[in-house]
Amino acid sequence: MKQQKSAHPSRRDAIKGLFLATGGAASLPLMSALSACTPEIKQELSPYMELVSHVSEMILPQTDTPGALAAGVPAYIEALVGTHYTQDEREAFKTGLSVFDEMAHAKSAKSFLAAPHEVQTTILTALDQSGVAIWQQLKQAVVFGYYTSEAATEELRYDPIPGGYDGDADLSDIGRAWLTTGI
Amino acid sequence: MADFDVIIVGSGMSGGWAAKEFAEKGLKTLVLERGRDVEKGADYVGENTAPWDWPARDTSTAQMKADNPVQSQCYAFRESTQNFFAKDRDNPYSVEEGTSFSFIRGDQVGGRSLLWARQSYRWSEMDFQSNKRDGHGVDWPIRYKDLAPWYDYVEEFVGISGSKEGLPQLPDGKFQPPMELNAVEKKVRDAIAQTYPDRRLIIGRAAHLTEPTEQQLALGRGSCQFRNQCQRGCSFGAYFSSVAATLPAAKRTNNMQLVPDTQVERIVYDPATKRATGVETINRKTGTRETYTARVIFMCASTLGTLQIMLNSTSETFPTGFANTSDALGRYIMDHHHRVGARGKYPGMLDKYFSGRRPSGIYVPRFRNLESDEQDFSRGYGFQGGANRPSWQSTCQQDGFGADYKNAMREPGGWEVYLQGFGEMLPVADNRVTLHPTKTDPYGMAQLHINVRFGENERKMRLDMAQTAKETLEAGGCIDVEAYNRDTIVGLGIHEMGGARMGRDPLTSVLNAHNQCHDVENVFVTDGASMTSSACQNPSITYMALTARAADYAVTQMQQGKL
Numbered sequence: 001m002k003q004q005k006s007a008h009p010s011r012r013d014a015i016k017g018l019f020l021a022t023g024g025a026a027s028l029p030l031m032s033a034l035s036a037c038t039p040e041i042k043q044e045l046s047p048y049m050e051l052v053s054h055v056s057e058m059i060l061p062q063t064d065t066p067g068a069l070a071a072g073v074p075a076y077i078e079a080l081v082g083t084h085y086t087q088d089e090r091e092a093f094k095t096g097l098s099v100f101d102e103m104a105h106a107k108s109a110k111s112f113l114a115a116p117h118e119v120q121t122t123i124l125t126a127l128d129q130s131g132v133a134i135w136q137q138l139k140q141a142v143v144f145g146y147y148t149s150e151a152a153t154e155e156l157r158y159d160p161i162p163g164g165y166d167g168d169a170d171l172s173d174i175g176r177a178w179l180t181t182g183i
Numbered sequence: 184m185a186d187f188d189v190i191i192v193g194s195g196m197s198g199g200w201a202a203k204e205f206a207e208k209g210l211k212t213l214v215l216e217r218g219r220d221v222e223k224g225a226d227y228v229g230e231n232t233a234p235w236d237w238p239a240r241d242t243s244t245a246q247m248k249a250d251n252p253v254q255s256q257c258y259a260f261r262e263s264t265q266n267f268f269a270k271d272r273d274n275p276y277s278v279e280e281g282t283s284f285s286f287i288r289g290d291q292v293g294g295r296s297l298l299w300a301r302q303s304y305r306w307s308e309m310d311f312q313s314n315k316r317d318g319h320g321v322d323w324p325i326r327y328k329d330l331a332p333w334y335d336y337v338e339e340f341v342g343i344s345g346s347k348e349g350l351p352q353l354p355d356g357k358f359q360p361p362m363e364l365n366a367v368e369k370k371v372r373d374a375i376a377q378t379y380p381d382r383r384l385i386i387g388r389a390a391h392l393t394e395p396t397e398q399q400l401a402l403g404r405g406s407c408q409f410r411n412q413c414q415r416g417c418s419f420g421a422y423f424s425s426v427a428a429t430l431p432a433a434k435r436t437n438n439m440q441l442v443p444d445t446q447v448e449r450i451v452y453d454p455a456t457k458r459a460t461g462v463e464t465i466n467r468k469t470g471t472r473e474t475y476t477a478r479v480i481f482m483c484a485s486t487l488g489t490l491q492i493m494l495n496s497t498s499e500t501f502p503t504g505f506a507n508t509s510d511a512l513g514r515y516i517m518d519h520h521h522r523v524g525a526r527g528k529y530p531g532m533l534d535k536y537f538s539g540r541r542p543s544g545i546y547v548p549r550f551r552n553l554e555s556d557e558q559d560f561s562r563g564y565g566f567q568g569g570a571n572r573p574s575w576q577s578t579c580q581q582d583g584f585g586a587d588y589k590n591a592m593r594e595p596g597g598w599e600v601y602l603q604g605f606g607e608m609l610p611v612a613d614n615r616v617t618l619h620p621t622k623t624d625p626y627g628m629a630q631l632h633i634n635v636r637f638g639e640n641e642r643k644m645r646l647d648m649a650q651t652a653k654e655t656l657e658a659g660g661c662i663d664v665e666a667y668n669r670d671t672i673v674g675l676g677i678h679e680m681g682g683a684r685m686g687r688d689p690l691t692s693v694l695n696a697h698n699q700c701h702d703v704e705n706v707f708v709t710d711g712a713s714m715t716s717s718a719c720q721n722p723s724i725t726y727m728a729l730t731a732r733a734a735d736y737a738v739t740q741m742q743q744g745k746l
Contacts, residue, residue, distance in 0.1 A: 182411025
């Protein structure tokens with residue numbers, strides 16, 4: 001498969017360890033999201049949602065299939081942070097997001113959202129290489145929210161009732177990875 | 184005149200079989216189930232749902248884990264399946280200081296037959312002789328030949344997909360067509376055989392219909408659809424559960440009455456006749472207490488459920504628990520130890536993939552200590568596992584973002600192969616359950632106090648399991664193989680058994696060769712509590728065979744006026 005080169009294998013291993021230790025993404029505490037949050041918390045999070053939405057779409061953009069926005073990822077993250085996180089975790093999440101604007105300031109932009117696209121891309125690349133916690137947290141939430149959404153059935157292969165098993169299939173006949181793996 | 188010919192306590196794997204056998208033979212049968220009723224299909228609330236249908240995308244949330252700290256340890260516990268797990272608050276128990284035990288439990292009609300992993304392996308002659316061979320535990324009062332025809336009998340009804348391999352340590356059964364090994368599993372199998380001809384990699388034997396019989400179709404069961412979401416319930420009835428198979432078979436005879444929400448508190452003993460007369464129950468919804476009477480009682484409440492009731496059934500004759508002159512009741516509790524094995528990568532084969540979600544894996548039958556103990560431990564273990572190409576859950580861990588990152592996840596990850604050991608646990612007298620002197624469950628019944636730990640034999644075996652798993656995968660052509668040997672908790676094998684063991688001697692065992700109490704001839708125990716040793720195979724199919732065999736014996740005795 002197409003593997004991007006990483007200058008930080010130790011960090012990647014750490015993230016991988018996090019997934020494996022919990023038996024896969026589905027049991028990550030971060031992923032234990034929920035239903036709608038209270039109006040108060042919604043209000044509390046609203047100043048951050050534009051940034052979250054924008055970065056979500058940059059992580060998983062619209063291609064020939066829906067991107068994070070069309071998949072409802074920001075609403076998922078709002079529910080996750082607003083319903084599941086403790087007050088402290090929520091504060092840490094909000095504080096952590098300030099790194100985007102700080103890095104934009106360092107590049108002479110007023111804010112991350114106001115920065116030119118190339119600058120935004122440079123910032124995300126730096127964050128991705130740095131392994132800073134808020135980036136990992138956001139990236140994981142975006143990925144999980146996207147690939148557990150109905151929109152992802154357009155991105156990967158989805159078959160709710162396969163009806164049989166072929167253990168010697170050609171990948172070229174299937175085309176893409178399966179979206180769901182069962183229990 | 185008793186209310187019923189037979190009372191069966193429990194409606195799961197064993198109770199369903201007892202219900203079917205007695206009802207089909209024309210006996211007036213009462214099944215008592217402590218949990219709620221479950222109707223096939225209608226109560227399978229998780230079936231045919233997708234992740235986005237669930238508030239937390241079908242995960243186990245922090246709240247769910249806080250509410251059910253024990254049940255949530257099960258690999259299958261999540262939003263779509265949690266309705267088939269007991270609520271921890273309904274199932275309190277304590278553990279001895281310095282020990283831990285995870286009691287994963289169903290609490291409904293069907294019990295854990297709705298949740299099981301469906302792996303179905305016969306025991307062999309070696310397993311029935313093991314206690315005698317090495318002196319751990321007492322000798323089994325039966326041998327393979329006693330149970331073989333009953334394995335045949337239950338397998339034909341249950342429907343087991345599997346391949347015939349001719350292995351003495353894992354006898355072949357009445358199989359429906361096997362599921363398919365995938366392309367890499369076949370490669371690994373062939374490569375292992377070059378180095379370790381005694382380590383056979385075979386397809387798992389699983390209770391899924393792959394070619395339903397007339398009998399199975401008549402019960403409304405159909406072929407496996409390869410969704411691999413079994414623990415949500417299966418409206419196709421493609422995997423075996425009592426709800427899909429044995430209970431409907433019992434029901435259609437009109438000889439069975441099934442009463443849910445009814446917890447049996449004690450078995451009533453009559454010293455004058457030296458027989459049990461019936462059971463006392465409490466309705467968990469209304470609190471109403473009732474006594475049901477019958478000629479014969481079958482205990483099928485699951486290992487620990489049955490033991491709780493028997494320990495609670497004290498009398499002048501049996502001051503320490505029902506039919507317990509041996510003092511074996513509650514002792515010799517076993518589970519299987521697991522969470523030890525190895526995983527590695529299989530290079531290449533990237534043009535190969537699979538379609539469908541096979542609800543079973545591979546199996547490597549026991550290859551240690553087959554004839555005698557050549558290792559520094561007794562007994563043995565088998566491996567379960569499989570080869571897989573991971574999807575986004577794993578491939579998302581690469582660097583990057585944007586269209587390239589998204590497109591990269593369209594490709595499945597490279598092949599990975601894993602083996603996980605399931606090891607036999609020795610029967611030890613001090614591994615026991617008792618009733619807590621003061622604590623009770625929400626219905627006023629004394630709680631279980633559990634004092635079970637793995638021992639030195641298990642510890643030594645685990646070192647060998649990790650080592651052989653690694654060398655087996657390496658021999659199979661895998662690279663970057665890593666062995667693991669993680670802390671495990673007794674109970675998490677969800678194969679807890681023993682506590683009312685079968686044996687030849689009434690002074691050292693609770694049950695005889697027909698699962699009949701030595702002390703009380705009209706009470707039988709046919710669930711996991713009856714096990715004298717644990718072997719290393721998944722035990723459900725053995726409980727089923729023992730139950731059908733014991734029911735046949737009881738009916739014959741009743742017809743002859745002896746019971």
